[in-house]
Amino acid sequence: MLPLRSSVSLEKKLLSFSRNSCPSTITQSLLFPSHGRLVQLKTAVSATGVAHREDDKGVNTGMASTWDLSEPEPLPPGLLRELMPRHVAVVMDGNARWARRRGLPASSGHEAGVQSLRELIELCVKWGIRVLTVFAFSSENWFRPKGEVDFLMGLFERVMESELQNIHRQGVQISTIGDSSKLPKSLQKLLSRAEQYTKDNSQLHMIVAISYSGRSDITQACKRIARKVKDGVICLEDIDEKLIEGELETSFSDFPSPDLLIRTSGELRLSNFLLWQLAYTELFFAQTLWPDFRKTEFVEALHSFQQRQRRYGSRNS
Amino acid sequence: MEVESGYGFRQLFSGLGCSFRKFMFSILSVGPIPDHIAFIMDGNRRFAKKQHLVEGDGHRAGYKSLISILNYCYELGVKYITVYAFSIENFKRQPEEVQLLMDLLVEKIEDLLRDGSIVTKYGMRLYFIGNLGLLSGAVRAAAEKAMRATAHNTRAMLLICVAYTSCDEMVHAVQVSCREKVDETRPLWKSELSGVCNGRWVDEGGKNHSDIQMDEGIPIIKTGDVERNMYMSVAPDPNIVIRSSGETRLSNFLLWQTAYSPLYSPAALWPEISLWHLVWVVLDFQRKHSYLQRKRKQS
Numbered sequence: 001m002l003p004l005r006s007s008v009s010l011e012k013k014l015l016s017f018s019r020n021s022c023p024s025t026i027t028q029s030l031l032f033p034s035h036g037r038l039v040q041l042k043t044a045v046s047a048t049g050v051a052h053r054e055d056d057k058g059v060n061t062g063m064a065s066t067w068d069l070s071e072p073e074p075l076p077p078g079l080l081r082e083l084m085p086r087h088v089a090v091v092m093d094g095n096a097r098w099a100r101r102r103g104l105p106a107s108s109g110h111e112a113g114v115q116s117l118r119e120l121i122e123l124c125v126k127w128g129i130r131v132l133t134v135f136a137f138s139s140e141n142w143f144r145p146k147g148e149v150d151f152l153m154g155l156f157e158r159v160m161e162s163e164l165q166n167i168h169r170q171g172v173q174i175s176t177i178g179d180s181s182k183l184p185k186s187l188q189k190l191l192s193r194a195e196q197y198t199k200d201n202s203q204l205h206m207i208v209a210i211s212y213s214g215r216s217d218i219t220q221a222c223k224r225i226a227r228k229v230k231d232g233v234i235c236l237e238d239i240d241e242k243l244i245e246g247e248l249e250t251s252f253s254d255f256p257s258p259d260l261l262i263r264t265s266g267e268l269r270l271s272n273f274l275l276w277q278l279a280y281t282e283l284f285f286a287q288t289l290w291p292d293f294r295k296t297e298f299v300e301a302l303h304s305f306q307q308r309q310r311r312y313g314s315r316n317s
Numbered sequence: 318m319e320v321e322s323g324y325g326f327r328q329l330f331s332g333l334g335c336s337f338r339k340f341m342f343s344i345l346s347v348g349p350i351p352d353h354i355a356f357i358m359d360g361n362r363r364f365a366k367k368q369h370l371v372e373g374d375g376h377r378a379g380y381k382s383l384i385s386i387l388n389y390c391y392e393l394g395v396k397y398i399t400v401y402a403f404s405i406e407n408f409k410r411q412p413e414e415v416q417l418l419m420d421l422l423v424e425k426i427e428d429l430l431r432d433g434s435i436v437t438k439y440g441m442r443l444y445f446i447g448n449l450g451l452l453s454g455a456v457r458a459a460a461e462k463a464m465r466a467t468a469h470n471t472r473a474m475l476l477i478c479v480a481y482t483s484c485d486e487m488v489h490a491v492q493v494s495c496r497e498k499v500d501e502t503r504p505l506w507k508s509e510l511s512g513v514c515n516g517r518w519v520d521e522g523g524k525n526h527s528d529i530q531m532d533e534g535i536p537i538i539k540t541g542d543v544e545r546n547m548y549m550s551v552a553p554d555p556n557i558v559i560r561s562s563g564e565t566r567l568s569n570f571l572l573w574q575t576a577y578s579p580l581y582s583p584a585a586l587w588p589e590i591s592l593w594h595l596v597w598v599v600l601d602f603q604r605k606h607s608y609l610q611r612k613r614k615q616s
Contacts, residue, residue: 214576218487219540226495226538236499239492241484272576279484279569283580308564 073126076299083306085259087131088124089281091273092117094265094289107151112291114159119294124204125170131205131255135273139179139213156210157187164194171203177249178212205253212249214275221247250277257281260305262298264290282308338592342393345596348603351556353397354390355578357570358383360562360586367586373417378588380425384435389595391439391473397552399476401570405448405485419456422479426459430466440472446548447481448489476552483572490546494538497546549574557602559594561587579605 075081092113099109117134124132137152167174174194183191191210224247228234234243250256258274258281266287270278284301286293358379365375383400390398402422408415429436429443436443445460452460460479544550554574558567563584567575579602583594 215540215543215573218491218573219538219543222491222494222543223538225491226498229495230499236492236496239488239495241488244484244488244491268579268581269577270575270580275572275576276484276487278567279482279572281566283565283567285565285580 075127079299079302080306081128084127084302085129085282085305087133087253087255087258087260088129089133089135089258089261089274089278090120091135091261091263091267091271092290092293093263093267095291097265098289098291106148107155109291110152110155114155116290116293118163120298121167121172121204121206122170123295123298125172129204131207131253131258133207133209133250133258133274135209135212135271137178137210137212138272139211139216140272142182142211153184153187157184157190160187160190160194164197167206168198168201171201172198173201173205174198174208175205175252176208176210177217178210179216180211182211207250207253209273212273214270214272214277217249217274218244218276220249244276248276250274260284260301262286262293262301264288264293264297280310282310338389338392341596345599345603346394349606350394351599351602352395353399353553353555353557354395355399355401355555355558355571355575356383356386357401357558357560357568358587359560359564361588363562364586364588372414373421375588376418376421380421382588382590385592386590386595387435387475389592391435391441393595393599396472397474397476397555399446399478399549399552399555399571401478401481401568403447403479403481404569405451405480405482406569408451408480419453423456423459426463430463436467436470436475440470441467442470442474443467444474444476444551446476446478446486448485449480451480474552476549478570481548482569483567484569486548487543487573489548490543493546494542497542498538544573547573554578557581557598559583559590559598561585561590577609579609 075084095109095113096106097109098112099106102108121132136156141152142149174191176191176195180188180191191208221244225234225239225243229236229239245251245256248256257277257279261270261274261278261281262284263270264286266285268285282305284304286297286301288297361375361379362372363375364370364378365372368375368378370378387398403418407418428434435441443463443466445464449457449460456479549571554576555571555578558571558575558578558580560566560580560582563582565580565582567580581598581601583590583598585591585594
């Protein structure tokens with residue numbers, strides 16, 4: 001019986017071999033101790049070199065990188081399972097600069113950025129991260145040129161339409177936070193449909209902050225609390241941190257406070273993102289522009305996170 | 318003779334250093350100078366361990382470092398400085414350490430109020446920001462005395478966050494905002510005579526309050542209302558936040574106010590923070606200033 005880790009390594013080597021050779025179908029027999037049964041998996045490599053996994057009933061289960069396992073994949077060398085963050089937040093900055101450096105329009109940068117997000121979602125699913133919050137569009141971004149804003153709204157719709165099935169297959173639950181009333185109606189409907197469609201998934205909870213402002217989040221919590229005070233549901237003296245947390249837009253999440261926040265492109269600020277929730281979050285500022293932020297850079301951020309001593313104001317000793 | 322000449326050399330170097338600093342600051346002043354810098358003074362205990370000192374001496378070294386940095390900042394033209402002296406979470410530390418810090422705070426408040434101190438040198442107004450009710454009577458009395466004694470100063474401001482967390486500050490701001498808005502509607506009722514509804518309110522004297530925007534029976538609370546009720550509303554938002562000792566997190570410090578502030582985390586422990594760290598941060602701030610101003614104008 002092969003231990004799970006070495007069977008996974010063998011699988012990856014075979015996939016790599018199959019990608020480099022002509023399109024073919026190979027069958028690997030792997031025994032997964034956690035499942036206690038022999039699973040026959042066929043891996044078909046398409047003409048484009050992309051591997052798709054089929055189960056023993058011949059049903060295409062999606063990308064080869066999708067593991068139909070209840071346990072996360074082994075981590076890269078140097079990362080410890082027990083020190084992995086449960087909730088990672090990302091400010092996806094640098095798309096326009098990336099495009100400008102290549103003499104391309106900003107829209108190309110945003111489209112390239114989608115690839116990075118796709119990879120990040122897959123890695124979070126593989127490595128057992130529970131919540132991923134992405135800052136897609138801030139309330140301040142509405143002041144950008146109309147052409148860019150319209151393009152971004154269109155891009156969000158296109159990406160959500162094309163990626164929804166893949167995201168759902170990976171067991172990702174989608175939620176959104178932010179003032180959705182400002183979004184185009186078609187995007188509002190699409191996001192609502194995506195939330196409904198994926199609500200029972202549990203591999204990863206992806207929270208998309210769109211038209212979001214940290215200060216507005218706190219202000220709307222204040223409004224809701226004021227209404228409760230006026231209606232006599234609570235007294236002013238009942239207002240405490242727990243009450244406010246319960247009224248923030250992130251209150252639905254099992255882990256509302258990110259353990260790690262990554263901001264790309266070298267900018268050293270939060271830009272009005274999740275202000276209350278970031279009280280004790282470890283911040284990692286990456287020089288890389290978002291379209292270039294891939295597995296290597298994410299592993300670097302995770303390494304940095306795992307080196308840190310989190311004290312929450314007290315002492316370790 | 319040797320002692321005198323040694324003293325003379327020290328005076329000479331000190332004078333040269335001072336002249337060089339003034340020259341450097343005059344160059345920096347060509348560019349924009351941050352109005353408000355906030356410091357998270359982290360690393361005193363680690364410094365004490367590193368230098369084989371007792372723990373209290375690490376905090377004393379940290380105080381000396383603070384005075385140096387304050388001198389540099391005010392010389393440079395920074396008007397507001399905020400320091401994170403003691404978090405509400407720090408009360409969970411060992412009682413001996415908490416007591417040591419409280420005693421040091423009282424001692425240093427008294428030092429600041431003496432003639433010839435940095436407070437009198439720069440016409441500095443002191444503010445103690447936080448939930449002061451959590452402090453012991455003696456500490457709270459010292460803080461309130463310092464705020465009264467410097468209330469007339471207007472040239473510069475030093476905001477000392479003690480018994481503070483940003484979440485606690487926001488709880489307080491939310492409570493006050495709720496109280497204000499709920500109280501505003503108590504004497505009001507809808508004008509039945511005029512037949513107006515949807516936001517037209519008059520008080521007992523018949524005065525029209527149609528300027529008050531309503532939402533389901535209570536005045537609308539805006540971001541500005543919450544901001545106005547923060548402890549930190551006495552100063553503008555920080556232009557820069559500096560946390561020493563290389564840790565890159567805010568630890569519940571000015572979460573609201575630093576929404577757009579660049580964050581710097583030099584590796585030096587707080588007692589090791591020097592003029593050069595400050596100069597480097599200000600240079601970087603100047604380099605990015607016009608870009609950040611553009612971003613702010615977009616919002």
